[in-house]
Amino acid sequence: MKNICVVVAVFCTLSIVHGQDLRMWYDKPAVKWEEALPLGNGRIGMMPYGGVKDEQIVLNEISMWSGSEQDPNNYDAYKSVGQIQQLLFQGKNDEAEKLVNQNFVCSGKGSGFGNGATVPYGCFQSFGFLNFIHFIEGDFSNYRRSLDLQTAKAETSFEANGIRYLREYFTSQDKNVGVVRLSASKKKSIGFALHFYRDKDVKDYQLQQDEITVTGRLPNGLGGDGLEFVGKIKVVAKGGKQQLYDNQVIIKEADEVLIYFTASTSYYDSSPKTDVSNNLRDADKWSYNKLFAAHLREYQRTFGRVGLTLKDQISKANLPTDQRIKDFFEHPEEDNGMAALYYQFGRYLMISSAAPKYEKALPPNLQGLWAHQIQTPWNGDYHLNINAQMNHWGVEVGNLPEYHKPFIALIKRIAKEGKKTAKAYYNAPGWVVYMMTNIWGYSAPGENASWGASTASGWLCNHLWEHYLFSGDEGYLREVYPLLAGAAQFYQATLVKDPKTGWLVTSPSVSPENGFKLANGKTASVVMGPTIDNQIVRELYGAVITADSILGLKDSFAQTLRTDLKHIPPAVRVSSSGRVMEWLEDYREIEPRHRHVSHLYGLYPAAFISPVTTLDWATAAKKTLEVRGDEGTGWSRAWKILFWARLHDGDHALEILRQLLKPAFLRNDKVGAGTYPNLFCAHPPFQIDGNFGGSAGISEMLLQSQDGYIHLLPALPTAWKEGTVKGLRARGNRLVDITWKDGKVQSYKIKGKKGDKVRVVIEGKEVIYRVKG
Structure with missing residues (x-):
């Protein structure tokens, strides 16, 4: 870190502040x-x-x-991989995509295109x-x-x-x-x-x-x-x-x-x-x-582990919640308590929709635990190209680590099926799963290349690794090491050399749900080495190498990954437009304001992009977000809160929170992206990932720990001048309390292993804090 002085922190005491009113209320029946x-x-x-x-x-x-257990893998798919890759080498992405849609999708009816109530999915x-x-x-x-x-x-x-x-x-x-x-x-x-x-x-x-x-x-x-x-x-x-x-x-x-x-x-x-x-x-x-x-x-x-108070001049807790949502959208700076309520609502929903104490506990799905239909939207399943992951972004920092466990258990179950999928589609070792799953362990690709051909196993490993980083539990790490290594083994066996650059890249793949225009005027989604894949592979390889070192395994496989890392594309490549490139080629996207911003995976949830350590990349990420725009579906807006928080721009993060809380019911009786009267997130329709992602974004505005130190109030909005937060969790299994006034830290306390020295950053200055216990 540059231009930061080191001093010894003065131990501070945290005054007890009563939390804000966390009651939602309404003056009419639903x-x-x-x-x-x-x-x-x-x-x-x-x-x-x-x-x-x-x-x-x-x-x-x-x-x-x-539905029921099934084997949806196409065991002849691997026979077409070579031909698909050759077409991609030749720049014939549209022709490659046709082959993917013919051969590289699931067998059978898959998810029923999101209407799977009466098919095996x-x-x-x-x-x-x-x-x-x-x-x-x-x-x-x-x-x-x-x-x-x-x-x-x-x-x-x-x-x-x-x-x-x-x-x-x-x-x-x-x-x-x-x-x-x-x-x-x-x-x-x-x-x-x-x-x-x-x-x-x-x-x-x-x-x-x-x-x-x-x-x-x-x-x-x-x-x-x-x-x-x-x-x-x-x-x-x-x-x-x-x-x-x-x-x-x-x-x-x-x-x-x-x-x-x-x-x-x-x-x-x-x-x-x-x-x-x-x-x-x-x-x-x-x-x-x-x-x-x-x-x-x-x-x-x-x-009760976490309390958050954001002081208001005048409380609006006396307003019905549906009216309060409207007022917050129009004047967010007037109701800081609404942000605190929304944050805790996310934690409430997690506690309410998962039960880690039960055997075979299930994680919250696209609708959490709540549905009112037989055929739920998108089957109410677990989408693995962001949605199920977003559901769990807030559990560690929000001091609910055990609520990660049902999702981790689900990952373990589908990884077993994923071994079959790796064989079927690549004749490869290790395991792989694609963009969706269910309680039956579905691991095959979806029915269409544009959304169904993105691998999700590496992204899932981010959760396995983050749970270790927050807990420091080496017993747990030893337990999941084979899963991390198995996912890496698949990638190592299937990466191909890009003939133009010599880099090792995934092929075929997609940047989730987005497409681009080719020089011949046609459009496609299938590519080699989209940026998100390069970032995920780098992160996964790094996790396996670090885990091997921590556990003292001396695994020869981890050593091969050290060599391979030298040939993985950089985590970020900046285009001539100054933005982060989404693909290996600087294609023109079909939808410049597409809801997915997958090429910023390296900003969040990964930690490759930082305004402190990689300023040029952070500048490119900022320009990418500016071109993508602030709007989007509910969960997309939630992701953008996290992006801007990681860029240390609290005011912009609050602006996206305002848009996330835009009333979803419009005057013409149509429904748009935003928030329903009961605070459920509108994609639309309802998807709970936006609630969890928005709540996680508020945590990230107050505390970050991904860069090797604990950063207090890294993205505090100007409107949140005074407040208190207690019980947030930083990596390394440390609990953090902070009190601030006029936007500046007044006192803080860190709990963890007694005697540990912790690097803490406050307003750009680093201090060394000795944990008392």
Whole structure:
């Protein structure tokens, strides 16, 4: 680092500052699903609409997948690789792409082009709906519904006929149940008819006393039955009358009612009927207060690790959240608390949509845990050319490292299938997966070259490596070293020499979902050595070499990678326009403002581009972003927040956050990219990656540690003049607290291994901090 003096840091104490209000609230019931409030415990989820007389709650279970295990690999594909590569050598990319589309795609129906509910690929889908008809007459007033992120509980309250009604909802982090409590200010005021509804695949619907039990089978995509699913709804009334009619449980004149929901599937290698029965075995004996207290203890154990306060002159927490989103888009500098709320909402969604404590836990998919359809958009799967990765960008710095583990477990599972894919498409050793996967371990390319031909195994290894960098756990590193080495082994075996430069490059490949114009006027997507691949291969080889050294393995394979690295293209090449080149050739892109900015992988999530160590590259990255533009789909805007944060431009990062929070529902009833009223990110439609990426971007504005030191407030926006953050996590397993005023650090504290000396950068100056413990 240049022009930085070194001094010994004065140990600082961090004053305790109470966090801002983390409650979302609304003054009208939800009409659309994108207005309903998400609750979840990583296994089951609920989304109450908050209706007064007619109430609907969307129900979910994270393993509700149709489809089945399959082998979608084309085992003759490798026979065409040589011909494809020769066409690329000759600059005939369009002809090469035709061959890729003919031979280098999956066998069978693949993902069904994103509509895979009835093919073997399958899709994630909603469990069903819980519907209430409440026996309330007349008009209502003083309506309010809310979601409190500090307690993970939603509420709906209103008055009708002089009676105050309260409905409380949470999904327990302690037990695998969802809970609804209905109460009122006057006894004998609770009455309703309740039933469960699902459009397809229900085989049996039973009413017994106070329970609804639903059993069904999802299609396996081959004309038969796939996963079995079972759900149970139990109604426990205090006082009143109860009866069963048709498919409904009817309650009249009760003082209070508790409704429990639980669900399971055969994905978990156990009987879902047994699971749900065990989950509700003693439900009639549960006290609501004890159940909620146990949930709260478990939830706050994780959520409470990080606190963020961004001081406002005037708080806007008293505004309904949908109005607050609109105001933030128009004047973000007036509501710093909205940024803090959005940051913590990302952490809340992760805790709610993943459950690392369970065996075979699944990571959040494209819709997290929440869906309201049978055929979810893009199958609600795991897109691996950024989306599933973006879901996990905030877990390490946001002090939720265990929530990386379900994704790491998924990587391990698909890597096993990826060995078959490496053989089928290249006759190569090691493992490779392409741009999408599901719970069944799908690893083959997609159905079309422009998006389906990008390898994702190297990008997935970034997560394996980052989890080590943050934890410093050598036992874990030893466990995943074979995965890192296996991915590198595939690349080493399949890279080809570019005849123009002599570099070793991937072939065939694409820069995810983008295309370019050839000299002959035609367009193509398939190339050799797109910049993102060169950056990923460099990062992966470096990780294997470093891991080998840390573990003292003396692996001869790692030594061969040292030699090969000399022949990998540079991480960044700057074009005549001053931008980072996206491909080996300086092609003209078809969409200059394309949503993917894959050639800046080296800026984020990798660390090749830095305004401190590689200023020329950082300048080129900045110009690339300026030409790409600030707008894009929801997740694309989230990525740009991270890019600008890494460039240490907090004001521009805040500008992109403003655009990410642009109201998605437009005046003409159309939907655009931005944020729905319930804070879900709109691609559109809803994709949760934008929420996770936006939250990660806020972390990156406050703390960075990728360059070998801890950088405090590297991209602090001018508007965030005063604030406090506690509990952020830096690489090296260090926890960081910071307090600042007038944009300058006032105090900070770092926790970690006692006695460690840590390099810390504050306002461009480096200090040495000795950790006290």
